Amino acid sequence: DPVQIALGLEAGAHAFYLITAVLGADLEECVDAVTAMGTECIVEVHTLNELEHALSLGVSMICVNNWDRVTGKLYPDQALNLCSALPKEIITLATGGIKTKEQCFELSDAGYDGVILGRALAECKDINKFIGDIKKRKGVPRKFLGWGLRAEDVDWDDLVEMTPENTDSDFSDATADVGAV
Template identity: 30%
Template sequence: MNAEGELAPAVQSILRDVRSRTTPDERVSVDARSFSDAIARTESNGVPVVAEVKPTSPTTDGNRTDDPVELAKKMVEGGAAALSVLTEPEHFGGSPENLRRIREAVSVPVLRKDFILEEAQLDAVEADLVLLIARFVGDLSKLVASARERGFQVLVEVHTLDELETALDSGAKIVGVNNRDLGKLEVSLDTFESVAPEVPDNVTLVAESGIATPDDARRMREAGADALLVGSAIMDGDVAENTRRLVSA
């Protein structure tokens, strides 16, 4: 795990808040919807997009106050293969309750997007996939195994080739390459293009962050992305139409 001094202040603040959370008493058990099947269903008609319900974030202005369930339904209407739902409350305006309600309302797989550092934090809510960020997890192999024991599919997020090696060593079968550097919060699509060639063919590869236009979507797909995780570009405006525009890229 990197020293916090190497991280943007907003990320340092998030991690401090995560460490102070109370953890649930009961362990969850998940009957997960298949992410790979969702991608396959979408690929016959368009680009597999994981649309993100993100009320706000440290890198965006303002917040979206719509009912998150209605936003999620509109994303699915626009063709989203899966959804990503923020459960971090202080900096992203999310909650486990939002995810629970959304997962009950849609039929596509739902990813829990949060900063999970320890096993007990996995039990906050049932989801189909859970995000683990390689940079922040001390024993990634152990946490991946703990997530799978509960029935979660695991999306391991990386930003560098060293983090990719750690993810693959942990047994990750779904890898997300974050184009955003959490040290400086700068975004470059070059990041995905530099890391993607080293990802084995049997690993599902997701491009994350900085994808704003159909041209960006095509660029990431040409570089090897099986799916695209998109937040701000979908949340800013008509979420159904924004999703549809990227799925049709």
């Protein structure tokens, strides 16, 4: 509720994670409160109806959860199934049951800006290698997807990795990507 959001801000929160399945009809009030208080929110959805409702509220960050919080069941392809309904101009994340770097890459290739990993990191035998492998992957930035550029059309060997050290940008305005774990 808006009081909890205000208390969170007072305690130092910078953004809020709003779960559609938990908030139900209160989602709109919470999104409005977050906006009125000058901060950001990520809205978690699982179904197309939840996604459409969240988008109708004007949110700029969506996280598609493969776990159905109502039934407690995992639908491993749910994020991929909803990908085509996600507008390219918002930040999109996927979560729930993502255990391998290959799944991360598949979600990135489908157009997701990033993934949220939980159990995969907690159970990982070599977390540094796992994260390192994800961060090393080259890919087409999501903002270019749909512009006629496909990952398989790019000669990745000729690309120079862009870092703050070799560019004029500090990347502070960049959106999250799968490499930013």
